[in-house]
Amino acid sequence: MTTRPAFLxxxxxxxxxxxxxxxxxxxxxxxxxxxxxxxxxCAPFVLELTRLGVKMxxxxxxxxxxxxxxxxxxxxxxxxLRVQGVEHVPTSGPVLFLGNHAGLGDAHALLAASPxxxxxxxxxxxxxxxxxxxxxxxxxxxxxxxxxxxxRQCIRHLRAGKSLLIYPRGEIEDDPALALEPALASLADxxxxxxxxxxxxxxxxxxxxxxxxxxxxxxxxxPVVRQYQDKDKRHFLAATFQMMFPFYRDPVISxxxxxxxxxxxxxxxxxxREMAGLLRGVHAEGRRLINRVP
Numbered sequence: 167m168t169t170r171p172a173f174l175x176x177x178x179x180x181x182x183x184x185x186x187x188x189x190x191x192x193x194x195x196x197x198x199x200x201x202x203x204x205x206x207x208c209a210p211f212v213l214e215l216t217r218l219g220v221k222m223x224x225x226x227x228x229x230x231x232x233x234x235x236x237x238x239x240x241x242x243x244x245x246x247l248r249v250q251g252v253e254h255v256p257t258s259g260p261v262l263f264l265g266n267h268a269g270l271g272d273a274h275a276l277l278a279a280s281p282x283x284x285x286x287x288x289x290x291x292x293x294x295x296x297x298x299x300x301x302x303x304x305x306x307x308x309x310x311x312x313x314x315x316x317x318r319q320c321i322r323h324l325r326a327g328k329s330l331l332i333y334p335r336g337e338i339e340d341d342p343a344l345a346l347e348p349a350l351a352s353l354a355d356x357x358x359x360x361x362x363x364x365x366x367x368x369x370x371x372x373x374x375x376x377x378x379x380x381x382x383x384x385x386x387x388x389p390v391v392r393q394y395q396d397k398d399k400r401h402f403l404a405a406t407f408q409m410m411f412p413f414y415r416d417p418v419i420s421x422x423x424x425x426x427x428x429x430x431x432x433x434x435x436x437x438x439r440e441m442a443g444l445l446r447g448v449h450a451e452g453r454r455l456i457n458r459v460p
Contacts (some may be wrong), residue, residue, distance in 0.1 A: 167254060181297030182216040187357040188293045192406040194399050211410040216240065218409075226300040229249070232285065235301075236277035243271050243408060244380075244417045248451065249279045251423035254373065257281055261329040261371045262363055264437060266349065266445065269380035270405040275419050276331060276375055284328040288320060290336070305328075317359065324367040334360060336399055342445040343378030343452030344386075345419060349445050353438045360437055365430045372425035372432050376444030379452050385414040411421055420451045 190204045218239075225235040242245050255261065263285070265276060273287055288306045289295075295302055305324065308316040323330055334356035342349035343386040364370055385391060385404035394400040424440045425431055 171214040184297035236274040267333040347447040378448035
């Protein structure tokens with residue numbers, strides 16, 4: 167029995183449509199004719215993104231977790247991944263990874279570097295998720311209308327002795343390798359769900375993690391990207407270009423695992439102090455990398 171090529175399967179075109187919508191959305195145009203033209207112009211690049219997505223899905227299906235697929239994606243999207251503190255990651259028992267959301271590649275960097283293969287990711291139902299059923303099996307989706315449903319799933323997952331990655335701010339934050347002060351300021355918006363999970367899960371290890379250098383500086387300097395005054399829109403388009411064009415897959419990602427925090431007495435303030443130190447470390451490494459460039 168022969169298997170049809172991926173591009174002849176309905177799932178390929180479901181993912182293609184979701185990818186195309188996400189790429190066009192990054193340009194923030196509201197005129198339907200302009201968006202239709204963009205769908206056509208971006209089609210060759212979206213086809214390549216879809217091919218990568220299908221391969222990622224196949225890796226996840228084969229391995230049953232996100233780690234291998236994340237390593238593969240990091241190799242594609244970045245020049246290198248520098249990791250410090252991975253020895254702090256417990257190899258068993260419930261672990262809550264708390265990360266700053268610096269860009270589209272930060273989750274893959276952490277999942278690739280961590281020794282854990284039981285990590286689920288808490289995330290909103292972003293556009294392409296419906297086209298990635300294998301990836302979605304490892305995502306706890308937040309419904310904005312009923313967020314506590316996802317929180318209950320998180321508690322069950324952690325109580326089973328597994329690991330979970332969450333972004334307490336819930337939105338994209340400044341990359342600390344590019345701008346330290348705004349990255350530090352965003353910590354004030356981190357959720358208190360950290361304390362709730364610490365109270366509800368016995369023997370929970372809370373592990374702050376900082377990532378930087380996720381967004382390509384070349385992509386940020388692209389003339390089209392620079393036209394966008396809004397920083398979030400500019401960074402989202404730069405990240406989109408990074409995946410569309412190999413020329414922009416040049417970042418050196420820095421990832422730092424902090425010191426483990428244990429027990430229900432762990433406070434949000436304790437976590438934020440640890441995160442602030444990690445963000446400063448990532449920023450310092452980013453500056454060193456810039457200074458090495460001739």
